[in-house]
Amino acid sequence: MGSNSDEIITENMDAPTYAPSLPVPNVQEMVRKEPLQVPGRYIRNQEERLQMDDMSHLSSPIPVIDLSLLSTGDVEELNKLDLACKEWGFFQTTLNPLNFLLVVNHGVAKEVLQTMKDAAAEFFALPLEERKKYKVASNDIQGYGQAYVVSEDQILDWSDALMLIVYPSHYRKLNFWPRTPRGFKEIIESFSNGVKEVGEELLRSFSRIMGMDKDALLGLHKQGAQGMRVNYYPTCSRPDLVLGLSPHSDSSTITILMQEDDTEGLQIKHNEEWVPVKPVQDALVVNVGDVIEIWSNGKYKSVEHRAVTNQKKARISHASFIIPHDDVEIEPLDHLVGSQKLIYQKVRYGDYLRSSMKRKMDGKAHTEMAKITT
Ligand SMILES: O=C(O)CCC(=O)C(=O)O
Numbered sequence: 600m601g602s603n604s605d606e607i608i609t610e611n612m613d614a615p616t617y618a619p620s621l622p623v624p625n626v627q628e629m630v631r632k633e634p635l636q637v638p639g640r641y642i643r644n645q646e647e648r649l650q651m652d653d654m655s656h657l658s659s660p661i662p663v664i665d666l667s668l669l670s671t672g673d674v675e676e677l678n679k680l681d682l683a684c685k686e687w688g689f690f691q692t693t694l695n696p697l698n699f700l701l702v703v704n705h706g707v708a709k710e711v712l713q714t715m716k717d718a719a720a721e722f723f724a725l726p727l728e729e730r731k732k733y734k735v736a737s738n739d740i741q742g743y744g745q746a747y748v749v750s751e752d753q754i755l756d757w758s759d760a761l762m763l764i765v766y767p768s769h770y771r772k773l774n775f776w777p778r779t780p781r782g783f784k785e786i787i788e789s790f791s792n793g794v795k796e797v798g799e800e801l802l803r804s805f806s807r808i809m810g811m812d813k814d815a816l817l818g819l820h821k822q823g824a825q826g827m828r829v830n831y832y833p834t835c836s837r838p839d840l841v842l843g844l845s846p847h848s849d850s851s852t853i854t855i856l857m858q859e860d861d862t863e864g865l866q867i868k869h870n871e872e873w874v875p876v877k878p879v880q881d882a883l884v885v886n887v888g889d890v891i892e893i894w895s896n897g898k899y900k901s902v903e904h905r906a907v908t909n910q911k912k913a914r915i916s917h918a919s920f921i922i923p924h925d926d927v928e929i930e931p932l933d934h935l936v937g938s939q940k941l942i943y944q945k946v947r948y949g950d951y952l953r954s955s956m957k958r959k960m961d962g963k964a965h966t967e968m969a970k971i972t973t
């Protein structure tokens with residue numbers, strides 16, 4: 600009867616495999632042992648270092664979208680979303696507790712977010728031996744470690760991550776899901792379920808602003824998936840030399856990110872400048888991924904972003920990626936191309952995703968694979 604939390608978890612052979620990554624040192628452990636060291640493999644070249652100056656004066660008037668208004672089809676809020684996505688590709692949804700709870704889970708949403716933050720903090724505070732039990736395999740991305748490391752001489756990111764596919768549930772590789780702290784699995788499930796609902800509501804609004812029936816985008820995903828990456832950025836004695844996460848755009852449809860309320864780190868590229876995204880209490884950061892860029896033939900752009908580190912406080916961020924089924928063929932939607940030049944060609948999403956994961960993170964270079972080359 601009932602399952603025991605110490606049950607033996609065997610590998611799920613039905614779950615898809617994503618992409619290989621080379622093994623690299625655990626950054627958190629490296630910093631713990633030698634807090635003042637910054638090994639050469641992490642030091643950015645001169646050009647990138649010049650772009651690391653403090654840009655906090657630009658601190659972004661990133662549009663804030665009220666999800667509760669969106670879900671009632673409020674035209675003004677939809678117009679705001681449309682503008683926000685064209686101009687920024689990034690916005691924050693304020694989790695007005697009542698309104699959010701209408702969508703998710705009445706009375707617990709805020710608590711769910713905090714519980715996830717606390718559980719992740721506890722996981723990263725475990726001794727390395729304990730964390731290593733969930734070490735990512737060399738041929739895939741699920742587990743604890745790093746991704747996108749494809750050559751010995753690539754400049755490395757100042758971060759570690761726990762990467763898991765949460766939906767559909769038969770894609771889960773539970774042997775990589777931390778069993779400590781206790782109940783972490785249920786916490787991830789309840790957090791991800793909340794995020795999933797937010798994502799579905801947003802996709803309905805995106806469908807509308809893209810001139811379609813509200814269920815159109817969700818339908819185009821077939822049976823879509825949701826993955827999460829919990830990023831851990833240790834402190835760095837020389838944040839001017841390293842990056843927590845290299846510039847990239849997400850190969851998702853949309854990404855929903857929970858940041859900590861008191862530690863900055865995320866920056867987005869806007870008009871060729873790196874603009875910090877200041878955390879807003881109880882807000883989720885949402886960004887347009889490559890799939891929306893391709894479906895909209897570039898009308899909505901996936902935004903390049905990166906993470907920087909600091910000397911004082913480690914930072915944890917929780918990114919949830921909403922993606923189509925591997926077999927979905929993504930291509931610009933006819934009515935969004937109109938008389939414009941076609942930029943993207945048809946590509947199987949599973950191939951697109953894996954091709955982007957087999958490269959180092961390098962801005963939007965991975966999107967070239969879906970571009971028409973004539
Ligand atoms: O840590 C952040 O704020 C950004 C994380 C991110 O971009 C990602 O995981 O794809």
Ligand SMILES: [Fe+2]
Nearest residue numbers: 847848849904
């Ligand atoms: Fe990202």
